[in-house]
Amino acid sequence: MSSIPHVDMSRYNSDFDAFVQALGEGYAVNGFVALTGHGINTDTIHKALDISRELFALPEAVKKQYHRPGQGGARGYTPFGTEIAKDAKHVDLKEFWHIGRELEGPAPYPQLTPNVWPQELPNFKTEMLKLYAALDELGNQVLEGIAVYLKQPRDYFRKRVNLGNSILRPLHYPPIIDEGTPSVRASAHEDINVITLLIGSREPGLEVLSKSGNWVPVTIIEGAIICNVGDMLQRLTNGVLPSTTHRVVNPPAPYSHKSRYSIPFFLHFNPDVMIEALESCVSEDNPKQQEAISADDYLMQRLREIGLMK
Template sequence: MSQSNHADRLPLLDLAQLDLGEEQRENFLNDLRHASRDIGFFYLKGHGVDPELLKTIQSLSRQFFALPQEEKLSVEMVHSPHFRGYNRAAAELTRGQPDWREQFDIGAERQALILDKNTPKWARLQGPNQWPQALPALKPALLEWQKQMTTMALRLLRAFALSLSLPEQVFDELYGEKPNEHIKLIRYPGRETTGSEQGVGAHKDSGFLTFLLQDAQRGLQVEVEEGRWIDATPIEGTFVVNIGELLELASNGYLRATVHRVITPPAGVERLSIAFFLGARLDARVPLYKLPDNLAQEARGAASDPDNPLFRDVGWNYLKGRLRSHPDVAKRYYQDLLTETSA
């Protein structure tokens, strides 16, 4: 039964139900399927990620943003061809408009690939992160969190497969041994600083799954139906989870990638959030999975923005999005591709 027309809050799911016997497991899978089709967003508790680690990364994130500006600029994203590092507020764009958030991006800690004329363009995305020397505790904490989040996210992704009556490991080929893991530390300054309501403009996420750790300040809003937005009010001990466009594409729109945005906090208040994105490996191509007839009949078809079309080639799709969001990095390292992506 569709909930999207009547929802005034996001569903709350408990991942621990997977281990509480067959009845609880089936209840969780049914709830997961309905939440992901009808709304595309839900709260997740019982996730098993160390709560002390969550407190540590929140504390370290605040310490990072409190560093002197020159320390943060020493790891500015414009120094990284892999789109890793710090961005000042309004440096990233959503649909061409500046997002009023200060942020720090990291990905999987891997060596840069050796490139030649035959190497795919997206291969430039793989490489090391930048880490602030003034806060050495940040690296081990975030890499440990990335590890725990990946383990949990892949478990949930297998639950998605079961909820769709697909083989449990059907998505394994897409993330493989090198999933496209991405962490974003985000600080939203108050409106007296920004003069704008756009913390982040309305958009869909491009990967598989997004997990958001919020502080106590609200700001995330979800468009449950056209023109109607609800608040994802923070709930302690949970992640807000949403479907990315790759899962929408793979399920022919049965799973819903939902438009969302972040509203700038009131004057005198700031907001901290920490996002983890699980994406497919960069060399993957997203297939269309065959759903059982009863589910296939309910699939909407994947919705793609005509101004930003979605590709089944993961690496190119991801690179295209980064080029649009970070024009300064694109200009410095990807000048050869700008005419291709602007066409």
């Protein structure tokens, strides 16, 4: 059983037209699909999740050495209780670490700052960069399908995200000590970026807001990767592809007494890309809704709204 449509990534090579149709129809439902047959090695995923557990098990004082205040959480550690969803009244019950694009030579954009790596876990860098590369390529394949679905050249997105400040975020939701807390693991929100790919977490909690206004628990086939539309893509498509509200609720016992781990990959446009409604997504029935804005200006605006930038 599944609460969101499944898309077989093996069709990317075997039947691209069918892949495009399945992807477009899947996103039109609720902005979320589950990718099967994606080809990312299970070992790569498990090793990344295992070393994430080791990372968050480090002493608090050690983790806080890698916090970089004033950078909007762009790299390194963000402590528990820092992030708050837009318009939410309570902080989220989570801590996380951000890994950005690893570059050789000078950065083409100032936003592509050096990564922060924990000295206590030398394998963390190796495993995270391996997963980053795999999800970056998978995300580009998804975007090729989206581009064709939107009547754009197949490589429309590739040249617009190749130097984007895309972020890999190992996430830890600690056990819930206070059952009466008004906070939840992740309050209702939409993602800022182009698309998000999510691995990990077999525990319940992730829910998607359906078009009918009901919260739907996300259940997927073992090994599938969840992939959802972000606000940047919604803006580019003039709302044709929806960025859907989702949340991670506090689960019932015994799950609430256990940690929850996941690793989303937030795929971003290059900072200087202008986000403006595609002509193919504008019509008399769907007039242009918003003015053009650069990807970086939009990101900074949204980071201020969620408390990561002042």
